Structure formats: structure tokens, C-alpha cells
Amino acid sequence: MSLTLAQQKKRKITYSYLALVPFLIFFLFPLYWMLITSFKTDNEISSLRGVPLIIQSMPTLAHYKFILKETRFLIWFKNSFMISAVVTVLTMVVSVLGAYAISRLRFFGSRYFGVGIFCTYLVPPALLFIPFYKVVGLLGLLNTKWCLLFLYPTLTVPFCTWILIGYFAAIPRALDEAAFVDGATYIQMLTKVFLPVAAPGLIAATLFAFTVSWAQFLYPLAYIYRDDEKVLTNGIYTTLIKGDVYFWGELMGGALLASIPVVILFAFLMDYYVAGLTRGSIK
Amino acid sequence: MVTIRSMVNGRPAVSAKPRLSLLSRLRSRRWAAYWMILPLVVLIVGLVVYPFVYSVYLSFENKAETKFVGLQNYTKLLYYDTFWLVTGNSFRFTLTAVFFKATLGLILALILNNLPIGGQRLWRGVSLIPWVMPLALSSMGWWWIFEPTHSAINWILVQLGGSPKPWLSDPFWARVACIVTNIWYGTPFFMIMYLAGLKSIPESLYEAAQIDGARALQRFRYVTFPMLSKLIGITVMFSTIVTFANFDIVRILTRGGPRYTTHLFGTYAFNIGIEAGHLPRGSAVALFMVPVLGVAAFFILRNIARGEE
Missing domain, CATH: 1.10.3720.10 (MetI-like)
Known part of the structure; x- marks a missing residue:
């Protein structure tokens, strides 16, 4: 008790930072290791001399050149981007309309609908990819990227709808009653009142839809084998792993390049996302 | 989309009979809700419920999917x-x-x-x-x-x-x-x-x-x-x-x-x-x-x- 309150507080912060260090090493080491591997020469990667935790010889851009020139990385990137963008738009239209109807317009069964939506969110891709194999085949979409356009919304729509229901339900009823008395239609109420007020929720849902689409691996791996139709995840996995041992530089470079768009999105919009994710269960 | 648009345009004249139109608009709420939730229902029934049921059905078939084999799998x-x-x-x-x-x-x-x-x-x-x-x-x-x-x-x-x-x-x-x-x-x-x-x-x-x-x-x-x-x-x-x-x-x-x-x-x-x-x-x-x-x-x-x- 000889320490003053301010000293105690300062000591607590110092200890907390110290305790944080092992976590940060654990979290960031793989990224650091991937990054330095992608700049090492093949000779250095395969060498057993010295300290592998730093780049010892001259760093090289050869792996990145290889990825961009000798593989279809840019085509996969374009495919990933296009599919993720279209899926995000589709998801938002379906989710916004659905969440609005469930949270505001009472109708038969609307109380159970929210729960039902949540249940579908808990159905994982690992359960549905086999029947989808048949469905995708029947539609003639096997081996094309287009099949992803209707597969990904099964992953994004339930959660986005669930997030948005929470945001819409929190809007005071006085607002829509006022709009209603003013003669607004339901669509006007949605676009003029709900969407602006729930903008943080919309951002969170958009970000979720985009990143989930970007990161999906199982569906493209199961249904798309043609190089030009692949997206980043399965493209890198199936193509950059070459026959010889020293493909690590290319593989690490490719994985890092493919992660950059998502990490940048999060750097700017993380607060919205965290709020959207946690508000449902904290009350 | 057509229906949604007609819903917007076809709103009752508020000024003429305010009480009645309020009532009828409240009644139309149910229809508005059904239209808005339709895409969601189609997606969930078509792409989650149906594949799930189909996968149960599929699991009762033989490898060539020509014969029903019950619980054999x-x-x-x-x-x-x-x-x-x-x-x-x-x-x-x-x-x-x-x-x-x-x-x-x-x-x-x-x-x-x-x-x-x-x-x-x-x-x-x-x-x-x-x-x-x-x-x-x-x-x-x-x-x-x-x-x-x-x-x-x-x-x-x-x-x-x-x-x-x-x-x-x-x-x-x-x-x-x-x-x-x-x-x-x-x-x-x-x-x-x-x-x-x-x-x-x-x-x-x-x-x-x-x-x-x-x-x-x-x-x-x-x-x-x-x-x-x-x-x-x-x-x-x-x-x-x-x-x-x-x-x-x-x-x-x-x-x-x-x-x-x-x-x-x-x-x-x-x-x-x-x-x-x-x-x-x-x-x-x-x-x-x-x-x-x-x-x-x-x-x-x-x-x-x-x-x-």
C-alpha cells in the first residue's frame, strides 16, 4: 500500500504490455515467417546454415515475379474480386429486405423467422458440399466460377440478416410511426429511415459478406478444376505447389498477396465489424 | 421488382380519407412483408433446406446412385x-x-x-x-x-x-x-x-x-x-x-x-x-x-x- 494510486495504475499497464508480448509473437510470427520466406532466394530457403529467422543473403523479388508472370494469379484475383463483389451485393439486397420485414412488419410466423435464420447460419459448408456437388452438376455449372454466385450467399445471407435484424430492431418505433403518418410507404421508410440510421450495421454486414466470400476454400476446391475459373484460395493451393521441394517462396508470396485486400478492409472498418459481431450476444 | 414498385406507387391517397387509408395501409403491411421476405425464403429453402434434405436422401443410395440401400452407408x-x-x-x-x-x-x-x-x-x-x-x-x-x-x-x-x-x-x-x-x-x-x-x-x-x-x-x-x-x-x-x-x-x-x-x-x-x-x-x-x-x-x-x- 506504499504505492500511490497513479503508480499502481502505471504498474498495471506495464505488466499488461509485458503479458501481451507472447500473444503478439504467437499471432504475428507466422506472418513474419511467410513474409521473409517470400523474399528469400531458393538457395537460402533450402540452405541449413545460419539463422533462418532473418534474410541473410540479398532479398529477391523472383517469387513475386513468378507469381504475377508465370501463374494465373491475376485472373484468380479478378475472379475472387468479381465473385465476392457480386455476392456481397446480392446478399445485402436479400438481407436488408428480409431483416426489415422480420424486425418491423409483423406477419404470420415472423417471431420464429429470426430463430430459423440463425439456425441456417449454423449449417456449415462441410455438411452441404456433397449435395451441392449434384446440384451444381445438374445446373451445368461444374468447373465454372459462376456456381459460387449461388453457393456463397448460403454462407453470407443468414448471418448478415441476423446482424441487420439487431440493428433494425434497435431503431425507435417513434421514427417509423412518424414516417408512416407522414404517408411514407414501407419501401420509403426503409430507404429514408432505416438504412441511414442502421448504416453501421450495413457496413458490418457488407464487410462480413465480402470477407467470407473471399476466404471460402471448400466450395471452389470441390467444384472448380479449370485454372482460368479458379479463385485465389484454390488457385494458389492447387497450382503454386510444384513438384520440386522449393516452392515455398512462391506459395508464401501468393498467400500474402491474396490476403492483402481483406486485411486492408479490416484496417479501416474493423470497429464497425466488431460492433456488429458482438452486439447480438452482449445485452 | 414490379410488385415492389407498384406497392410504392399505389399508395392510397392520404389526404382524401385519412382514417380508412391508414387502416388499409396497415392491412397491406402483411403483403409488403411477404414480398420483402420472399427472396430470403427462396434462398434458405432452396439452398440450405433442400440440399440438406437431398443429402439425407442421397445417403440412402448406393455408390452409382441407382439403388436405394436404406441405412447401409x-x-x-x-x-x-x-x-x-x-x-x-x-x-x-x-x-x-x-x-x-x-x-x-x-x-x-x-x-x-x-x-x-x-x-x-x-x-x-x-x-x-x-x-x-x-x-x-x-x-x-x-x-x-x-x-x-x-x-x-x-x-x-x-x-x-x-x-x-x-x-x-x-x-x-x-x-x-x-x-x-x-x-x-x-x-x-x-x-x-x-x-x-x-x-x-x-x-x-x-x-x-x-x-x-x-x-x-x-x-x-x-x-x-x-x-x-x-x-x-x-x-x-x-x-x-x-x-x-x-x-x-x-x-x-x-x-x-x-x-x-x-x-x-x-x-x-x-x-x-x-x-x-x-x-x-x-x-x-x-x-x-x-x-x-x-x-x-x-x-x-x-x-x-x-x-x-
Whole structure:
């Protein structure tokens, strides 16, 4: 008790930072290791001399050149981007309309609908990819990227709808009653009142839809084998792993390049996302 | 779209008969709701419920999908040693990974909660990177880390005076590798949930505890933990579902090997259904996940429903 309150507080912060260090090493080491591997020469990667935790010889851009020139990385990137963008738009239209109807317009069964939506969110891709194999085949979409356009919304729509229901339900009823008395239609109420007020929720849902689409691996791996139709995840996995041992530089470079768009999105919009994710269960 | 537009244009004249039009507009609410929810229903019935039912139907067929064989795919699986190996793996993987994620996530959240606002925001963001990065891509990084001769882990082990481990080629160490990767990926999710929960605990509770002379450990035991327990329950159950159904990590690190010792239900179903071309039996494997997913989902829903009362 000889320490003053301010000293105690300062000591607590110092200890907390110290305790944080092992976590940060654990979290960031793989990224650091991937990054330095992608700049090492093949000779250095395969060498057993010295300290592998730093780049010892001259760093090289050869792996990145290889990825961009000798593989279809840019085509996969374009495919990933296009599919993720279209899926995000589709998801938002379906989710916004659905969440609005469930949270505001009472109708038969609307109380159970929210729960039902949540249940579908808990159905994982690992359960549905086999029947989808048949469905995708029947539609003639096997081996094309287009099949992803209707597969990904099964992953994004339930959660986005669930997030948005929470945001819409929190809007005071006085607002829509006022709009209603003013003669607004339901669509006007949605676009003029709900969407602006729930903008943080919309951002969170958009970000979720985009990143989930970007990161999906199982569906493209199961249904798309043609190089030009692949997206980043399965493209890198199936193509950059070459026959010889020293493909690590290319593989690490490719994985890092493919992660950059998502990490940048999060750097700017993380607060919205965290709020959207946690508000449902904290009350 | 046509109907939605006509709904907008066809609004009753408010000025002429305000009372009646208000009533009729209230009545039209139900129709507006049906139209708006239609795409959602079509999507969920067509792309979740239907495939699920179809996968049950498929699992009753023979390999060529020409004959109905009843429960044969399921009973055959029960006689395979491999199937029980996969079942054991899935539970071991899930229980171990979720336990460590929940514990480390809580410790990390408590640490971050002590930091001043600026530092907290920054380090929370940095800690989220493993969870933000697409899992398939970061798993490739871990795959390389576990490479036994040229890579990091064994080098560090040797420097620390240990012996190199046959990561990914020995059943025990391969399982450890998969679990470590999953802990790396999932701990930030627990941290973010717990941190939000910690913020929602009223400061007055801690002040009261302090006045009563409670030490730090007691404050955690009697204030923090009880206030968080419901959230911990939801988060654990939620993570159980996601971890149990994990595919990316095992697929990339080991492809289920060595000799099936790291397969989970998801990767094993992929192996049988897609790679070996036995879709019905693959379906049966995947459907064995349903009881576990169902129980976890039930607990989540019960907790969330309680929270709304």
C-alpha cells in the first residue's frame, strides 16, 4: 500500500504490455515467417546454415515475379474480386429486405423467422458440399466460377440478416410511426429511415459478406478444376505447389498477396465489424 | 421488382380519407412483408433446406446412385476402423482447440482491457489479424512453418535445446500441429467477444467489490466471471460448431494423413465423397456431424432467447 494510486495504475499497464508480448509473437510470427520466406532466394530457403529467422543473403523479388508472370494469379484475383463483389451485393439486397420485414412488419410466423435464420447460419459448408456437388452438376455449372454466385450467399445471407435484424430492431418505433403518418410507404421508410440510421450495421454486414466470400476454400476446391475459373484460395493451393521441394517462396508470396485486400478492409472498418459481431450476444 | 414498385406507387391517397387509408395501409403491411421476405425464403429453402434434405436422401443410395440401400452407408461406416478414428479425431480436435481458444482468449481480453484506450484499439486490431486473414491462406503459412528440415519450428526447438519433431508425418505431432493452427486462428474471436463483454460490466460493481476489500483475483472470481459466464457459454458453443466442421486446416496441413490419423468429419467426407467418388457415403459421413451441431445450436439459441426476455 506504499504505492500511490497513479503508480499502481502505471504498474498495471506495464505488466499488461509485458503479458501481451507472447500473444503478439504467437499471432504475428507466422506472418513474419511467410513474409521473409517470400523474399528469400531458393538457395537460402533450402540452405541449413545460419539463422533462418532473418534474410541473410540479398532479398529477391523472383517469387513475386513468378507469381504475377508465370501463374494465373491475376485472373484468380479478378475472379475472387468479381465473385465476392457480386455476392456481397446480392446478399445485402436479400438481407436488408428480409431483416426489415422480420424486425418491423409483423406477419404470420415472423417471431420464429429470426430463430430459423440463425439456425441456417449454423449449417456449415462441410455438411452441404456433397449435395451441392449434384446440384451444381445438374445446373451445368461444374468447373465454372459462376456456381459460387449461388453457393456463397448460403454462407453470407443468414448471418448478415441476423446482424441487420439487431440493428433494425434497435431503431425507435417513434421514427417509423412518424414516417408512416407522414404517408411514407414501407419501401420509403426503409430507404429514408432505416438504412441511414442502421448504416453501421450495413457496413458490418457488407464487410462480413465480402470477407467470407473471399476466404471460402471448400466450395471452389470441390467444384472448380479449370485454372482460368479458379479463385485465389484454390488457385494458389492447387497450382503454386510444384513438384520440386522449393516452392515455398512462391506459395508464401501468393498467400500474402491474396490476403492483402481483406486485411486492408479490416484496417479501416474493423470497429464497425466488431460492433456488429458482438452486439447480438452482449445485452 | 414490379410488385415492389407498384406497392410504392399505389399508395392510397392520404389526404382524401385519412382514417380508412391508414387502416388499409396497415392491412397491406402483411403483403409488403411477404414480398420483402420472399427472396430470403427462396434462398434458405432452396439452398440450405433442400440440399440438406437431398443429402439425407442421397445417403440412402448406393455408390452409382441407382439403388436405394436404406441405412447401409451408415452401418458400413460403423464397421470401419477409419470412421471411428475420424470420430475420435474430430472430438479430440474440437475439445482441445476450443478449450485453449476459450482460455487464451479470456486471458488476452483481460490483458487488453487493462490497456489505455489508444493502445487497446491498436493491439486489439493487431491481435485480430489471424482471424481476419483467410484461413486457407494462413494455413499454407503454418504448413511451411511445420516443414521439418528447413523451417522455423524445428530450428527454434533445437536452439532451445530440444529435439526436432516429425511434424505432420507423425500422428501425434500432426494432430498437435492442426490444433495449434486452429488455436492461432480462433483465439482472436474469443478475445473480441470477451472484450465486448468486459466493457458491458458496470464499473460500480468493481467499485463495490473494492470497497468490500476484494483483491484482484477475488474481483475476477466474484464479479468478472459470473458477469461473463453466459457470454462464455454462447461463444464456446458457437466456436464448437465452427471448429467441429473445420475443413481448411486439416486439408492443407495434412490432407488427413498420415494414414487418416488427422481426418475430421469434413475432410473425410471430402475424401470419400469427392475424391473417391462415393457421394452417398460421403453424405453419410457429413451427416454424422448433425447431432453435435444440433446440440450446440440448441444451447446457443436457448441462451440467446433467454437474453431477450
